[in-house]
Amino acid sequence: MYNIGAAAEAAELPVKTVRYYADIDLVTPSERSQAGYRQYGEAEVKKLIFVRRSRTFGFSVDECRELLSLYQDRNRESRQVKQIALQRIEEIEHKMAELQTLHDELAHLAETCRGDSRPDCPIIKSFSA
Amino acid sequence: MYNIGAAAEAAELPVKTVRYYADIDLVTPSERSQAGYRQYGEAEVKKLIFVRRSRTFGFSVDECRELLSLYQDRNRESRQVKQIALQRIEEIEHKMAELQTLHDELAHLAETCRGDSRPDCPIIKSFSA
DNA sequence: GTAAGGCTTCCACTAACTGGAAGGTCAAGG
DNA sequence: CCTTGACCTTCCAGTTAGTGGAAGCCTTAC
Known part of the structure; x- marks a missing residue:
């Protein structure tokens, strides 16, 4: 499990941005620690990396949401x-x-x-x- | 000479954006018509295209300003x-x-x-x- | 000469962060 | 045990780069 700082570093994103993505439910931490710290697993880190790459090339956050859903929605x-x-x-x-x-x-x-x-x-x- | 609509089309940019670039003095029209219409020459259209390409790939407006100045500042x-x-x-x-x-x-x-x-x-x- | 479409300014709004304040948490060293 | 520093929390304000819309002037085509 990664704290937000470690997840951000692994994904090469600013901590602020990772927190923002959690706020807008784009990439949510898998859980919270007792103290309320966001905890990210490997899968979430991969999603963050995927989002960073997509964002870099002009996909909007909503488009990223769609792209992410390609990977997630098994009913699609x-x-x-x-x-x-x-x-x-x-x-x-x-x-x-x-x-x-x-x-x-x-x-x-x-x-x-x-x-x-x-x-x-x-x-x-x-x-x- | 291009009106803003023609310049925008030639540069593949929204009219609003071209006007915005004029407002912030990034790419200014070479002159105004009697009626106050912005008039763009070939050189300005090329600058707009250059800016669009640069913006598409994550250069900020200020970085575009710098890149443009590479072409313009003969004293550099x-x-x-x-x-x-x-x-x-x-x-x-x-x-x-x-x-x-x-x-x-x-x-x-x-x-x-x-x-x-x-x-x-x-x-x-x-x-x- | 009037209607359509393009132009003007101005002002408000959005997206996607980004910075900073105020304060809680955690591991290490004295 | 306590404190110090790094890291975390929320909240709120500010920034960048547009974008939408209103109100009104200009131009061309029938």
């Missing part, structure tokens, strides 16, 4: 799970393509910058033209 | 431009790796779902275990 039809997953995958692929573009733009910028003190990155011209 | 030292760019590239690569993980998780989920009405995606077990 397999077909429906598959459909939602495929839809999200498409979005992710679009995001990846854009991220690649952003990456390439910055890489090109970095490359063409000579790294010395001359303030004449060629890309500046191409952009402001 | 090339070395400094390069350093900021390289730093952001590292972040982007990290984001891409996580996005890939998320993608693979969902792809695996979709694959292992049989697509019929049986609610027994194997990944559910692996997750909740």
Whole structure:
């Protein structure tokens, strides 16, 4: 069992955020200690990690709720799970393509910058033209 | 010259957001029409697109301001431009790796779902275990 | 010339945190 | 046993980045 601090560290999230997720019933601790401390198990930590990754890429908290439910709702039809997953995958692929573009733009910028003190990155011209 | 609606469409951003960016002086229209309409040139539209891409991947508005200034501030030292760019590239690569993980998780989920009405995606077990 | 659609400002609201105060808990050291 | 420091609690206020809607002006098309 993890206290909130340990769970937050394991999931690479701020403690405040983990507490917030508990408040909104997105990822709730499996129990409370006598003193009222939130206690998280391995499964909850995995959920937190999954949520962090999903949030990082623009899925709203409500979408995360839906994605999480893919894993949790055993009554959901397999077909429906598959459909939602495929839809999200498409979005992710679009995001990846854009991220690649952003990456390439910055890489090109970095490359063409000579790294010395001359303030004449060629890309500046191409952009402001 | 683009009116705000055309600029927003070209940049794939909501009109409201473009207006907001003007309000906070992130991307300002190059001029106003007699009637007070915001007028955007090609350069501003490119900036809007750049901002949208950057925002999509977790750069804050203030970070976008910095990234934009890489393109605009001709007095900035090339070395400094390069350093900021390289730093952001590292972040982007990290984001891409996580996005890939998320993608693979969902792809695996979709694959292992049989697509019929049986609610027994194997990944559910692996997750909740 | 009037109706539709786009533009303006302003103000209120939302989502998703984030910071800080006031105070309880727990393990370690003196 | 007691205290000190790190960690936990709730509650409330503030922030960021939009977003929705009202009231009203502008432009184009029939």
